[in-house]
Amino acid sequence: MPERITSRENGKIKYACKLAQSAAFRLEEKAFFAEGLKLCLELAKSCPIKVIYYTEKALAKSPELKRFDCEQYLVQDHVAEKLAGTQSNQGVFAVFGQPVSSFLDLPHNGRFLALERVQDPGNVGALIRSAAAFGFDGVILSPGCADPFGPKVLRASMGAAGRMPVVTCPNLADALAQLRAWGSTCLAAALYNSRPLNEVDGA
Structure with a gap:
Protein backbone atom coordinates (compact mmCIF):
# COMPACT_ATOMS: atom_id res chain seq x y z
CA MET A 1 0.00 0.00 0.00
CA PRO A 2 1.28 3.50 -0.76
CA GLU A 3 2.10 5.74 2.16
CA ARG A 4 -0.56 8.33 2.96
CA ILE A 5 0.25 12.02 3.16
CA THR A 6 -2.26 14.14 5.02
CA SER A 7 -0.23 17.30 5.68
CA ARG A 8 0.53 20.06 3.21
CA GLU A 9 3.76 20.66 5.18
CA ASN A 10 5.10 17.16 4.56
CA GLY A 11 8.72 17.21 3.34
CA LYS A 12 7.88 15.18 0.22
CA ILE A 13 5.24 17.75 -0.70
CA LYS A 14 7.56 20.68 -0.09
CA TYR A 15 10.23 19.03 -2.24
CA ALA A 16 7.81 18.56 -5.16
CA CYS A 17 6.57 22.14 -4.86
CA LYS A 18 10.14 23.48 -4.88
CA LEU A 19 10.87 21.50 -8.05
CA ALA A 20 7.78 23.02 -9.65
CA GLN A 21 8.75 26.56 -8.67
CA SER A 22 12.54 26.72 -9.09
CA ALA A 23 14.49 26.15 -12.31
CA ALA A 24 17.74 26.32 -10.35
CA PHE A 25 16.54 23.59 -8.01
CA ARG A 26 15.49 21.42 -10.95
CA LEU A 27 18.96 21.79 -12.43
CA GLU A 28 20.60 21.01 -9.09
CA GLU A 29 18.45 17.93 -8.50
CA LYS A 30 18.44 16.82 -12.17
CA ALA A 31 14.72 16.28 -11.71
CA PHE A 32 11.42 17.94 -12.58
CA PHE A 33 7.78 17.89 -11.49
CA ALA A 34 4.71 17.27 -13.63
CA GLU A 35 0.98 17.09 -13.02
CA GLY A 36 -1.94 15.56 -14.85
CA LEU A 37 -2.68 11.94 -15.72
CA LYS A 38 -2.05 12.15 -19.47
CA LEU A 39 1.13 14.18 -19.14
CA CYS A 40 2.61 11.96 -16.42
CA LEU A 41 1.83 8.76 -18.35
CA GLU A 42 3.37 10.27 -21.49
CA LEU A 43 6.54 11.41 -19.71
CA ALA A 44 6.92 8.00 -18.05
CA LYS A 45 7.54 6.51 -21.52
CA SER A 46 10.79 8.42 -21.90
CA CYS A 47 11.87 9.74 -18.47
CA PRO A 48 12.62 7.79 -15.28
CA ILE A 49 9.78 8.28 -12.81
CA LYS A 50 11.06 8.72 -9.25
CA VAL A 51 7.97 9.59 -7.19
CA ILE A 52 4.24 9.58 -7.92
CA TYR A 53 1.47 11.19 -5.91
CA TYR A 54 -2.24 10.57 -6.43
CA THR A 55 -5.57 11.03 -4.70
CA GLU A 56 -7.99 8.19 -3.92
CA LYS A 57 -10.34 9.44 -6.64
CA ALA A 58 -7.52 9.48 -9.22
CA LEU A 59 -6.41 5.97 -8.26
CA ALA A 60 -9.95 4.62 -8.50
CA LYS A 61 -10.24 6.10 -11.99
CA SER A 62 -6.76 5.00 -13.13
CA PRO A 63 -5.61 1.94 -11.13
CA GLU A 64 -2.68 1.51 -13.55
CA LEU A 65 -0.91 4.23 -11.56
CA LYS A 66 0.10 1.55 -9.06
CA ARG A 67 2.22 -0.27 -11.64
CA PHE A 68 5.11 2.19 -11.51
CA ASP A 69 8.22 0.97 -9.72
CA CYS A 70 8.88 4.11 -7.68
CA GLU A 71 7.95 5.84 -4.44
CA GLN A 72 4.16 6.20 -4.28
CA TYR A 73 2.07 8.43 -2.04
CA LEU A 74 -1.67 8.65 -1.57
CA VAL A 75 -2.47 12.32 -0.89
CA GLN A 76 -5.60 13.92 0.46
CA ASP A 77 -7.46 16.44 -1.67
CA HIS A 78 -6.22 19.50 0.23
CA VAL A 79 -2.62 18.27 -0.24
CA ALA A 80 -3.25 17.80 -3.97
CA GLU A 81 -4.44 21.41 -4.10
CA LYS A 82 -1.04 22.55 -2.84
CA LEU A 83 0.77 20.45 -5.45
CA ALA A 84 -1.46 21.66 -8.26
CA GLY A 85 -0.37 24.53 -10.48
CA THR A 86 -3.82 24.81 -12.04
CA GLN A 87 -7.16 25.83 -10.59
CA SER A 88 -8.57 22.34 -11.03
CA ASN A 89 -6.40 19.24 -10.87
CA GLN A 90 -6.69 15.58 -11.84
CA GLY A 91 -5.10 14.36 -8.62
CA VAL A 92 -2.00 12.90 -10.32
CA PHE A 93 1.50 14.31 -9.87
CA ALA A 94 5.00 12.92 -10.37
CA VAL A 95 8.69 13.66 -10.03
CA PHE A 96 10.87 12.54 -12.93
CA GLY A 97 14.59 12.31 -13.52
CA GLN A 98 15.64 14.93 -16.05
CA PRO A 99 16.96 13.53 -19.34
CA VAL A 100 20.60 14.42 -19.96
CA SER A 101 21.20 15.94 -23.39
CA SER A 102 24.41 17.54 -24.62
Missing part, protein backbone atom coordinates in the same frame (compact mmCIF):
# COMPACT_ATOMS: atom_id res chain seq x y z
CA PHE A 103 24.87 19.74 -27.69
CA LEU A 104 27.86 17.69 -28.81
CA ASP A 105 25.72 14.53 -28.71
CA LEU A 106 23.25 15.91 -31.24
CA PRO A 107 23.29 14.12 -34.59
CA HIS A 108 25.33 15.87 -37.27
CA ASN A 109 23.31 17.06 -40.28
CA GLY A 110 20.14 16.78 -38.23
CA ARG A 111 17.20 19.16 -38.23
CA PHE A 112 16.96 21.42 -35.21
CA LEU A 113 14.83 24.28 -33.95
CA ALA A 114 16.86 27.02 -32.26
CA LEU A 115 15.14 29.54 -30.00
CA GLU A 116 16.69 32.80 -28.86
CA ARG A 117 15.42 34.30 -25.60
CA VAL A 118 11.86 33.01 -25.97
CA GLN A 119 10.68 33.68 -22.44
CA ASP A 120 6.99 32.78 -22.57
CA PRO A 121 6.56 29.20 -21.24
CA GLY A 122 3.51 28.53 -23.41
CA ASN A 123 5.38 29.57 -26.56
CA VAL A 124 8.45 27.46 -25.73
CA GLY A 125 6.27 24.44 -24.99
CA ALA A 126 4.25 24.83 -28.19
CA LEU A 127 7.43 25.18 -30.27
CA ILE A 128 8.99 22.07 -28.72
CA ARG A 129 5.77 20.15 -29.41
CA SER A 130 5.76 21.38 -33.01
CA ALA A 131 9.41 20.41 -33.52
CA ALA A 132 8.64 16.89 -32.28
CA ALA A 133 5.55 16.65 -34.49
CA PHE A 134 7.58 17.59 -37.58
CA GLY A 135 10.28 15.03 -36.81
CA PHE A 136 13.06 17.41 -35.82
CA ASP A 137 16.10 15.92 -34.10
CA GLY A 138 16.23 18.36 -31.22
CA VAL A 139 15.65 21.86 -29.88
CA ILE A 140 18.44 24.28 -28.99
CA LEU A 141 17.75 27.06 -26.50
CA SER A 142 19.73 30.20 -25.81
CA PRO A 143 20.16 31.59 -22.30
CA GLY A 144 17.03 33.50 -21.33
CA CYS A 145 14.57 30.98 -22.74
CA ALA A 146 11.92 29.52 -20.47
CA ASP A 147 13.01 26.32 -18.73
CA PRO A 148 11.84 23.38 -20.89
CA PHE A 149 11.10 21.38 -17.74
CA GLY A 150 9.04 24.04 -15.99
CA PRO A 151 5.40 22.99 -15.36
CA LYS A 152 3.87 25.44 -17.86
CA VAL A 153 6.30 24.45 -20.63
CA LEU A 154 5.70 20.75 -19.95
CA ARG A 155 1.94 21.21 -20.23
CA ALA A 156 2.25 23.18 -23.47
CA SER A 157 4.73 20.69 -24.95
CA MET A 158 2.54 17.73 -23.90
CA GLY A 159 5.66 15.87 -22.78
CA ALA A 160 7.66 16.41 -26.00
CA ALA A 161 10.66 17.67 -24.01
CA GLY A 162 11.03 14.14 -22.67
CA ARG A 163 10.91 12.51 -26.11
CA MET A 164 13.54 14.57 -27.93
CA PRO A 165 16.82 16.27 -26.99
CA VAL A 166 16.35 19.81 -25.67
CA VAL A 167 19.64 21.53 -24.88
CA THR A 168 20.53 24.98 -23.59
CA CYS A 169 23.74 26.44 -25.04
CA PRO A 170 25.70 29.22 -23.34
CA ASN A 171 26.18 31.00 -26.68
CA LEU A 172 23.65 30.42 -29.46
CA ALA A 173 25.85 32.04 -32.14
CA ASP A 174 28.64 29.58 -31.38
CA ALA A 175 26.17 26.69 -31.49
CA LEU A 176 24.87 27.79 -34.89
CA ALA A 177 28.42 28.14 -36.19
CA GLN A 178 29.12 24.56 -35.10
CA LEU A 179 25.95 23.35 -36.85
CA ARG A 180 27.13 25.03 -40.05
CA ALA A 181 30.51 23.36 -39.64
CA TRP A 182 28.68 20.04 -39.40
CA GLY A 183 27.00 20.80 -42.73
CA SER A 184 23.66 22.18 -41.61
CA THR A 185 21.93 25.06 -43.38
CA CYS A 186 20.84 27.69 -40.85
CA LEU A 187 17.65 29.63 -41.56
CA ALA A 188 16.17 32.41 -39.45
CA ALA A 189 12.57 33.55 -39.15
CA ALA A 190 12.09 37.27 -39.82
CA LEU A 191 9.18 39.69 -39.97
CA TYR A 192 10.64 41.92 -42.70
CA ASN A 193 12.58 41.36 -45.94
CA SER A 194 12.01 37.62 -45.65
CA ARG A 195 11.44 34.97 -48.33
CA PRO A 196 9.00 32.05 -48.40
CA LEU A 197 10.58 28.88 -47.03
CA ASN A 198 10.04 26.95 -50.26
CA GLU A 199 12.20 29.48 -52.13
CA VAL A 200 15.23 29.01 -49.91
CA ASP A 201 18.07 26.73 -50.98
CA GLY A 202 18.64 23.90 -48.50
CA ALA A 203 15.26 24.28 -46.78
Whole structure:
Protein backbone atom coordinates (compact mmCIF):
# COMPACT_ATOMS: atom_id res chain seq x y z
CA MET A 1 0.00 0.00 0.00
CA PRO A 2 1.28 3.50 -0.76
CA GLU A 3 2.10 5.74 2.16
CA ARG A 4 -0.56 8.33 2.96
CA ILE A 5 0.25 12.02 3.16
CA THR A 6 -2.26 14.14 5.02
CA SER A 7 -0.23 17.30 5.68
CA ARG A 8 0.53 20.06 3.21
CA GLU A 9 3.76 20.66 5.18
CA ASN A 10 5.10 17.16 4.56
CA GLY A 11 8.72 17.21 3.34
CA LYS A 12 7.88 15.18 0.22
CA ILE A 13 5.24 17.75 -0.70
CA LYS A 14 7.56 20.68 -0.09
CA TYR A 15 10.23 19.03 -2.24
CA ALA A 16 7.81 18.56 -5.16
CA CYS A 17 6.57 22.14 -4.86
CA LYS A 18 10.14 23.48 -4.88
CA LEU A 19 10.87 21.50 -8.05
CA ALA A 20 7.78 23.02 -9.65
CA GLN A 21 8.75 26.56 -8.67
CA SER A 22 12.54 26.72 -9.09
CA ALA A 23 14.49 26.15 -12.31
CA ALA A 24 17.74 26.32 -10.35
CA PHE A 25 16.54 23.59 -8.01
CA ARG A 26 15.49 21.42 -10.95
CA LEU A 27 18.96 21.79 -12.43
CA GLU A 28 20.60 21.01 -9.09
CA GLU A 29 18.45 17.93 -8.50
CA LYS A 30 18.44 16.82 -12.17
CA ALA A 31 14.72 16.28 -11.71
CA PHE A 32 11.42 17.94 -12.58
CA PHE A 33 7.78 17.89 -11.49
CA ALA A 34 4.71 17.27 -13.63
CA GLU A 35 0.98 17.09 -13.02
CA GLY A 36 -1.94 15.56 -14.85
CA LEU A 37 -2.68 11.94 -15.72
CA LYS A 38 -2.05 12.15 -19.47
CA LEU A 39 1.13 14.18 -19.14
CA CYS A 40 2.61 11.96 -16.42
CA LEU A 41 1.83 8.76 -18.35
CA GLU A 42 3.37 10.27 -21.49
CA LEU A 43 6.54 11.41 -19.71
CA ALA A 44 6.92 8.00 -18.05
CA LYS A 45 7.54 6.51 -21.52
CA SER A 46 10.79 8.42 -21.90
CA CYS A 47 11.87 9.74 -18.47
CA PRO A 48 12.62 7.79 -15.28
CA ILE A 49 9.78 8.28 -12.81
CA LYS A 50 11.06 8.72 -9.25
CA VAL A 51 7.97 9.59 -7.19
CA ILE A 52 4.24 9.58 -7.92
CA TYR A 53 1.47 11.19 -5.91
CA TYR A 54 -2.24 10.57 -6.43
CA THR A 55 -5.57 11.03 -4.70
CA GLU A 56 -7.99 8.19 -3.92
CA LYS A 57 -10.34 9.44 -6.64
CA ALA A 58 -7.52 9.48 -9.22
CA LEU A 59 -6.41 5.97 -8.26
CA ALA A 60 -9.95 4.62 -8.50
CA LYS A 61 -10.24 6.10 -11.99
CA SER A 62 -6.76 5.00 -13.13
CA PRO A 63 -5.61 1.94 -11.13
CA GLU A 64 -2.68 1.51 -13.55
CA LEU A 65 -0.91 4.23 -11.56
CA LYS A 66 0.10 1.55 -9.06
CA ARG A 67 2.22 -0.27 -11.64
CA PHE A 68 5.11 2.19 -11.51
CA ASP A 69 8.22 0.97 -9.72
CA CYS A 70 8.88 4.11 -7.68
CA GLU A 71 7.95 5.84 -4.44
CA GLN A 72 4.16 6.20 -4.28
CA TYR A 73 2.07 8.43 -2.04
CA LEU A 74 -1.67 8.65 -1.57
CA VAL A 75 -2.47 12.32 -0.89
CA GLN A 76 -5.60 13.92 0.46
CA ASP A 77 -7.46 16.44 -1.67
CA HIS A 78 -6.22 19.50 0.23
CA VAL A 79 -2.62 18.27 -0.24
CA ALA A 80 -3.25 17.80 -3.97
CA GLU A 81 -4.44 21.41 -4.10
CA LYS A 82 -1.04 22.55 -2.84
CA LEU A 83 0.77 20.45 -5.45
CA ALA A 84 -1.46 21.66 -8.26
CA GLY A 85 -0.37 24.53 -10.48
CA THR A 86 -3.82 24.81 -12.04
CA GLN A 87 -7.16 25.83 -10.59
CA SER A 88 -8.57 22.34 -11.03
CA ASN A 89 -6.40 19.24 -10.87
CA GLN A 90 -6.69 15.58 -11.84
CA GLY A 91 -5.10 14.36 -8.62
CA VAL A 92 -2.00 12.90 -10.32
CA PHE A 93 1.50 14.31 -9.87
CA ALA A 94 5.00 12.92 -10.37
CA VAL A 95 8.69 13.66 -10.03
CA PHE A 96 10.87 12.54 -12.93
CA GLY A 97 14.59 12.31 -13.52
CA GLN A 98 15.64 14.93 -16.05
CA PRO A 99 16.96 13.53 -19.34
CA VAL A 100 20.60 14.42 -19.96
CA SER A 101 21.20 15.94 -23.39
CA SER A 102 24.41 17.54 -24.62
CA PHE A 103 24.87 19.74 -27.69
CA LEU A 104 27.86 17.69 -28.81
CA ASP A 105 25.72 14.53 -28.71
CA LEU A 106 23.25 15.91 -31.24
CA PRO A 107 23.29 14.12 -34.59
CA HIS A 108 25.33 15.87 -37.27
CA ASN A 109 23.31 17.06 -40.28
CA GLY A 110 20.14 16.78 -38.23
CA ARG A 111 17.20 19.16 -38.23
CA PHE A 112 16.96 21.42 -35.21
CA LEU A 113 14.83 24.28 -33.95
CA ALA A 114 16.86 27.02 -32.26
CA LEU A 115 15.14 29.54 -30.00
CA GLU A 116 16.69 32.80 -28.86
CA ARG A 117 15.42 34.30 -25.60
CA VAL A 118 11.86 33.01 -25.97
CA GLN A 119 10.68 33.68 -22.44
CA ASP A 120 6.99 32.78 -22.57
CA PRO A 121 6.56 29.20 -21.24
CA GLY A 122 3.51 28.53 -23.41
CA ASN A 123 5.38 29.57 -26.56
CA VAL A 124 8.45 27.46 -25.73
CA GLY A 125 6.27 24.44 -24.99
CA ALA A 126 4.25 24.83 -28.19
CA LEU A 127 7.43 25.18 -30.27
CA ILE A 128 8.99 22.07 -28.72
CA ARG A 129 5.77 20.15 -29.41
CA SER A 130 5.76 21.38 -33.01
CA ALA A 131 9.41 20.41 -33.52
CA ALA A 132 8.64 16.89 -32.28
CA ALA A 133 5.55 16.65 -34.49
CA PHE A 134 7.58 17.59 -37.58
CA GLY A 135 10.28 15.03 -36.81
CA PHE A 136 13.06 17.41 -35.82
CA ASP A 137 16.10 15.92 -34.10
CA GLY A 138 16.23 18.36 -31.22
CA VAL A 139 15.65 21.86 -29.88
CA ILE A 140 18.44 24.28 -28.99
CA LEU A 141 17.75 27.06 -26.50
CA SER A 142 19.73 30.20 -25.81
CA PRO A 143 20.16 31.59 -22.30
CA GLY A 144 17.03 33.50 -21.33
CA CYS A 145 14.57 30.98 -22.74
CA ALA A 146 11.92 29.52 -20.47
CA ASP A 147 13.01 26.32 -18.73
CA PRO A 148 11.84 23.38 -20.89
CA PHE A 149 11.10 21.38 -17.74
CA GLY A 150 9.04 24.04 -15.99
CA PRO A 151 5.40 22.99 -15.36
CA LYS A 152 3.87 25.44 -17.86
CA VAL A 153 6.30 24.45 -20.63
CA LEU A 154 5.70 20.75 -19.95
CA ARG A 155 1.94 21.21 -20.23
CA ALA A 156 2.25 23.18 -23.47
CA SER A 157 4.73 20.69 -24.95
CA MET A 158 2.54 17.73 -23.90
CA GLY A 159 5.66 15.87 -22.78
CA ALA A 160 7.66 16.41 -26.00
CA ALA A 161 10.66 17.67 -24.01
CA GLY A 162 11.03 14.14 -22.67
CA ARG A 163 10.91 12.51 -26.11
CA MET A 164 13.54 14.57 -27.93
CA PRO A 165 16.82 16.27 -26.99
CA VAL A 166 16.35 19.81 -25.67
CA VAL A 167 19.64 21.53 -24.88
CA THR A 168 20.53 24.98 -23.59
CA CYS A 169 23.74 26.44 -25.04
CA PRO A 170 25.70 29.22 -23.34
CA ASN A 171 26.18 31.00 -26.68
CA LEU A 172 23.65 30.42 -29.46
CA ALA A 173 25.85 32.04 -32.14
CA ASP A 174 28.64 29.58 -31.38
CA ALA A 175 26.17 26.69 -31.49
CA LEU A 176 24.87 27.79 -34.89
CA ALA A 177 28.42 28.14 -36.19
CA GLN A 178 29.12 24.56 -35.10
CA LEU A 179 25.95 23.35 -36.85
CA ARG A 180 27.13 25.03 -40.05
CA ALA A 181 30.51 23.36 -39.64
CA TRP A 182 28.68 20.04 -39.40
CA GLY A 183 27.00 20.80 -42.73
CA SER A 184 23.66 22.18 -41.61
CA THR A 185 21.93 25.06 -43.38
CA CYS A 186 20.84 27.69 -40.85
CA LEU A 187 17.65 29.63 -41.56
CA ALA A 188 16.17 32.41 -39.45
CA ALA A 189 12.57 33.55 -39.15
CA ALA A 190 12.09 37.27 -39.82
CA LEU A 191 9.18 39.69 -39.97
CA TYR A 192 10.64 41.92 -42.70
CA ASN A 193 12.58 41.36 -45.94
CA SER A 194 12.01 37.62 -45.65
CA ARG A 195 11.44 34.97 -48.33
CA PRO A 196 9.00 32.05 -48.40
CA LEU A 197 10.58 28.88 -47.03
CA ASN A 198 10.04 26.95 -50.26
CA GLU A 199 12.20 29.48 -52.13
CA VAL A 200 15.23 29.01 -49.91
CA ASP A 201 18.07 26.73 -50.98
CA GLY A 202 18.64 23.90 -48.50
CA ALA A 203 15.26 24.28 -46.78
